[in-house]
Amino acid sequence: MIDIRYFSDNLKILYNDTSVLFEKISIEIVDNFEDDSFGDTSEVMGSQSINNNEVIIKIHENWNNEYVISHELLHAYFIGQNYPDHIYHGKFNESIRTLMIARQSIYNTVLHKLIIREQQRREINIDEELNQQIQNILLTNVAEIKKDSMVNPGLVLKLFDLLVLYDFRKEEFEKFLIETCPREYKFAKRLANICLQNEYDNPFKTRQIIVKVFKKFDLILKELGLPVLHLNKWIEIGFVPRKYQLNSSLENTFFIEETIISDMTAYRLISKVDDQLSYVVAKTHYKLDEMRKMLLEDFYKIFNIKYTLS
Known part of the structure; x- marks a missing residue:
């Protein structure tokens, strides 16, 4: 377990603001993530889940820092503020793995625009980790990407996340992405524009953006001649009534x-x-x-x- 006494003052405030929304919050360090719904678990820095109004946050031992901890806390914080969650009702098996990865990735990316802004607003120290993340992007194995003759939908979603999460520093890596994986970048940009060209700062507007990205991703899959996931039919996104x-x-x-x-x-x-x-x-x-x-x-x-x- 992580001892919150060693958090910075700003992170303690975020922790306390999130704690009042739930019965309990636990933060633990792990050496791996075994849940294959993440897809490639080697790149997972942290995760959070909410069960019976209790938040469980797991932080990879290599990413035990305030950037990742605050990021996962904010995912829970927005749920606690009645932002829509994403739920799949059904049995988990290999046949729906692509659906699960897509719904998780899209939902998280839409929230990432809110999360990075909230980290900045709360003046949480994220610069060092952002620098490392951008360096990791620039060290991507170009040969591995270019040898694939087909557009990789998983890579499209990964680039979508990068374009939204690090939009305010895109001049440092966007040219590299365009040159490295132009096909995937083109489709990722379509998804990112939905987030970046629209302001959403409440549950109602956030739900609208999630639904729009779900539909756009299905259209991209159709354009690529791949099976459509029908995210709008399988993933529950809570309604926000008037x-x-x-x-x-x-x-x-x-x-x-x-x-x-x-x-x-x-x-x-x-x-x-x-x-x-x-x-x-x-x-x-x-x-x-x-x-x-x-x-x-x-x-x-x-x-x-x-x-x-x-």
Whole structure:
């Protein structure tokens, strides 16, 4: 476990600000990440997960610094502030590995724009680690990338993250990316522009950006002749209602369908505005017609769902 007494004053403040949002926060050092939903775990610096209102942060032993710790704390902090989370309902197996990597990568990258700004606003020392990260980019094995004749969607997502996370220092590495992997860069830039050309600083706008990037990535896969992931159908991104919608029936806001997920009968609620899966709830004694007529505010109470208004 990491002793917070040795944190800088600014990191202690962030830790305390995050702590009040959850029951407990634990931060531990690990020597590897075994969860293959990350994809290439050799590059993972840290992770965070939230279970039963408790935050578990893991930091790789080679990246035990305030840049990574604050980064993972801020992921939890924004969830605690009712920013939308990303949830997959179903069994985990190799057949959905690409879907899991894509949803994790896209969601994280959209949040990274908020995180890097919050680190700067809170004056957390991140410069040394950023310098190292940019040097790592410039040391990329060009030969390994260029020998592949097909566009690598995983690399597209990696470049997307670099372009968003380090946008304020892109002059130091963007030319290298263009020359090294021009095909992947072109597609990554399309995704990055959605984040960089739009301001989002609240849950409602952030959800909009996540949904837009999901759809754009599926379009890129289609353009490349690759299987489309249908991220909007499989990944739950919590809805951010307007006040008037609370007193409106679910059928006015969502398409509602009954389905079987992991041997459980459930209802899927898909937003009529953007066709994004918003909620999956276990079927109770409420029949489908009763669900459709249920008021949104009652739905939140009955199924114990936290929400924030746009």
